[in-house]
Amino acid sequence: MPDPAPALLDALAARLGSAHVLRAPDDMAPHLAETRGLYRGRALAVVRPADTAEVAAVVRACAEAGVPVVAQGGNTGLVGGGVPFGGLVLSLARLDRVRAVDPANATLTVEAGCILARVQEAAEAAGLLFPLSLASEGSCRIGGNLSTNAGGTAVLAYGNARDLVLGLEVVLADGRVWNGLKALRKDNAGYDLKHLFIGSEGTLGIITAAVLKLHPRPASTATAFVGLASAQAALALFTRLRDRAGGRLTAFEYIPPFGLDIVLRHAPGAVRPLDGDHGAYALVEVSAETPEAGPALEALLGDALEDGLAEDAVVARSAAQGRALWRLRESLSDVQRREGASIKHDVSVPVSRTAAFLERATAACEAELPGVRVCAFGHLGDGNIHFNLSQPVGMEAAAFLALWPRFNRIVHDIVHAMNGSIAAEHGVGLIKRDELPRYADPVALDLMRRLKQALDPQGLLNPGKVVAVGEAPGGVDAAVGPSFG
Incomplete structure (x- = not known):
């Protein structure tokens, strides 16, 4: 049987332009491994469509040729979900338009390739807030955020990515386009299809655009760094702040002593925020509709110190000091590799x-x-x-x-x-795929496999990730493991 790849790539080059069908190894290399480098993949080419119609054309051509497609945004994933093992990488980087801003409806319609920081900036320009915030927000793209149901630091107040989406546009495995870009907060006309694709890691369809839910910008925000005796004390402090601050408590991050030590050792410009050592630390953020967030947080922590719930605390006196405290938390993943x-x-x-x-x-x-x-x-x-x-x-x-x-x-x-989950906010990808059957409910696994079979019967969309349902030609083999390179 003749290899369909050469004819497919030539046809795609004719449709997209040869500059957007990357075949040279050096051009493809950045797309074949994630940041952590746990897996190193392979691909026939990397294609870079410019809009939804071109995405649909690529997917339709691959479906006809039986060639797998792995969608990629900023390629900042951590579980192997965006690493290809054969087939094409479909980069969404050129789909980066802000399509519509509706301040009265508090919505923003953006394409999947928009970098998260740019989405935040577009919301800010409209006088509103898009609260999804991650350490990689300067390079990750909103399509990837939605495909993994990203969490980040603001989940406490605003929810996961899933909670920030009103509508989606999705290219299906056969190349059809589902236009679900409705900016509605109430719509019970049948199944809520968008939730099938959010968190599915590109295995059921390829998100090309989204209607995002915006929020009022707080008038003031206060950040504090707290020293505590233990993790139990940190939980007790969180419970108290949640009960007393309610929705004003927008972040509560836990940092262990070892984590703070390595940030101070390796992160440029990091300064110890508190005198002495403590058994645990918390980074706390409170927001308010008035300029009073700082005094409110000082009062809350003052009570905690007086009651012995906290051992020490410092409240940032400026936005710059607040950013410096946040850097202590956000640097943790990076500096750990230095150890x-x-x-x-x-x-x-x-x-x-x-x-x-x-x-x-x-x-x-x-x-x-x-x-x-x-x-x-x-x-x-x-x-x-x-x-x-x-x-x-x-x-x-x-x-x-x-x-x-x-x-x-x-x-x-x-x-x-403890009735928890082995995949909280990074997804399942490849690294946890074979762990899932050990812990997931068998009925849930069966439903996942049925959904995959129904929406992607050829198994061509990001094959081998999340759940294994047979493999497409060129799909990832179950025996493939991390290279730890």
Whole structure:
């Protein structure tokens, strides 16, 4: 049987322009591995359509040729979800228009290739707020954010990406375009189809545009860094602030002592925010409709200090000081690599069990490998913990990373016992695909596979990711594992 690839690529070059069908290895290389480099893939080419019609034409041509398609946004994922193993990479980078701004309806319609920071800026220009905020917001793209149902630092007040979407435009596996770009807050005319595609990691359809929900901009925001005795004290402080501040509490981030130490050691310009050492730290943000966020937060933390719930605290006196405190949190993932190899888990448990999870999982991992350095941090306010492990000092990186499956079992078993999730905000991708059957409800897995089969019967959209339902030609083999390169 003749290879369909040459004719397909020539046809796509004729439609998109040869400059937008990348075939040279050096041109394709940035699209074949994610930031962490855990997987290194391969592709026939990288195509760069300019609009939804061109995306549909590419997908339709691939469907006719039986060639897989992996959609990519900013390629900032962390679980192998955007790495191709054959077929085409479909880059959405050129679909970067802001299509409409409707301040009265508090909505923004954007294309999938818009960088998240630009979406935020467009909302700000309209006097409103798009609250999705991630450390990678200067390079990640909104289509990728939606395809993974991104979380970030503002989930506590505004919800995940799913909660910020009113409508979608999606190219289906056969090249048809579903136009669901309705800017409605109430629409019960049948199934709410957009939720099939949000969080599906490009396995059911390719998001090309979205109607996003905007919010009023707060008149003032205050940020504080708090020293606490333990994770239990951090949970107790969160509970009190949530009860007293309500919706004004917009962020509550947990940082362990080891995490703060390595940020101070490796992050340029990082300054210790508090005197002395503490058993745990929290980064707290409060927003208000009036200029009173700062005094309100000072009063709340003053009560916590007086009651012995907190050991020390500092409230930022300026926007610059607030940004400096946030950098201590946002630098954590980057600086951890400076401490050697790391094994990472993105998990969630009920908020009420976060402290117990931290204590139990830390003890179990330290018992398994004496000297392992636990770097567990993240969004305590919504139950999402990045439970990362740094290699023991002096241990070989390869030997440490070989223990990843064992630590998966330890951490994920504890998460499962606490009725949590092994994939909180980064997605399943490839790295957790084979973990999912161990922990997911069998009926849920069956429904996922049926949906995949119904919407992508040839298995051509991002094959091998999230759930395995047979493989398309050139799809990722189940035996493929992380290269840890």
